[in-house]
Amino acid sequence: AQSVAQPEDQVNVAEGNPLTVKCTYSVSGNPYLFWYVQYPNRGLQFLLKYITGDNLVKGSYGFEAEFNKSQTSFHLKKPSALVSDSALYFCAVRDITYGGATNKLIFGTGTLLAVQP
Amino acid sequence: GAVVSQHPSWVICKSGTSVKIECRSLDFQATTMFWYRQFPKQSLMLMATSNEGSKATYEQGVEKDKFLINHASLTLSTLTVTSAHPEDSSFYICSASFQRGSSYEQYFGPGTRLTVT
Numbered sequence: 541a542q543s544v545a546q547p548e549d550q551v552n553v554a555e556g557n558p559l560t561v562k563c564t565y566s567v568s569g570n571p572y573l574f575w576y577v578q579y580p581n582r583g584l585q586f587l588l589k590y591i592t593g594d595n596l597v598k599g600s601y602g603f604e605a606e607f608n609k610s611q612t613s614f615h616l617k618k619p620s621a622l623v624s625d626s627a628l629y630f631c632a633v634r635d636i637t638y639g640g641a642t643n644k645l646i647f648g649t650g651t652l653l654a655v656q657p
Numbered sequence: 658g659a660v661v662s663q664h665p666s667w668v669i670c671k672s673g674t675s676v677k678i679e680c681r682s683l684d685f686q687a688t689t690m691f692w693y694r695q696f697p698k699q700s701l702m703l704m705a706t707s708n709e710g711s712k713a714t715y716e717q718g719v720e721k722d723k724f725l726i727n728h729a730s731l732t733l734s735t736l737t738v739t740s741a742h743p744e745d746s747s748f749y750i751c752s753a754s755f756q757r758g759s760s761y762e763q764y765f766g767p768g769t770r771l772t773v774t
Contacts (some may be wrong), residue, residue: 572760576765579769581748581770582767582768583661583663583750583752583765583766583768584750584752584765584769585765586763586765589760591760623692629735630700630701633762644691644703644706645691645703645763647700648700648702649699649700650698650699650700652698
């Protein structure tokens with residue numbers, strides 16, 4: 541079965557410091573991986589995705605993620621955190637068992653990022 | 658581009674009544690729309706997948722007669738919570754998906770907060 545795991549419920553970081561939000565995946569075949577961010581009482585906003593190509597993917601708001609096939613990880617990173625980055629972050633993988641016609645996603649449990657000023 | 662709207666953004670209804678939530682893709686045609694439910698501080702739970710012009714596919718454990726989904730056009734899907742009860746109170750999020758090249762894009766609506774009294 542395909543799945544994603546976000547091992548940390550919450551990550552605390554001081555403003556200006558680098559941040560990492562962890563994600564590991566389990567899929568058969570090549571994974572399509574995504575990161576989304578959710579602000580309180582809002583829907584999800586797309587940050588970035590990995591389909592193929594360079595292992596380092598750059599996304600919105602200065603975020604990037606590194607795809608590591610050997611470690612089956614897709615950690616989200618940012619060199620310098622902002623207080624406004626505080627939000628709930630979800631890692632997701634495309635569920636390829638559903639078939640090729642749609643983009644059903646399997647989400648991790650989410651990681652709350654708290655950036656202290 | 659790629660904006661998804663939901664209406665209403667919040668709704669309060671009495672137990673036993675039905676509530677309809679609309680999900681629209683404003684600037685693209687969505688071949689597939691997804692409906693999710695999110696409990697406080699939890700991940701998104703996929704409820705159903707709908708393709709335009711066909712019946713929705715419900716996830717295991719989701720009552721199709723209680724959560725009616727209609728996908729009448731490539732830009733509109735509706736979720737009707739029938740005979741709502743307090744346990745149906747939740748945050749409902751839709752997403753719309755389309756194919757771009759060899760990959761599928763998925764964009765989320767801002768969510769609808771349903772409170773059943």
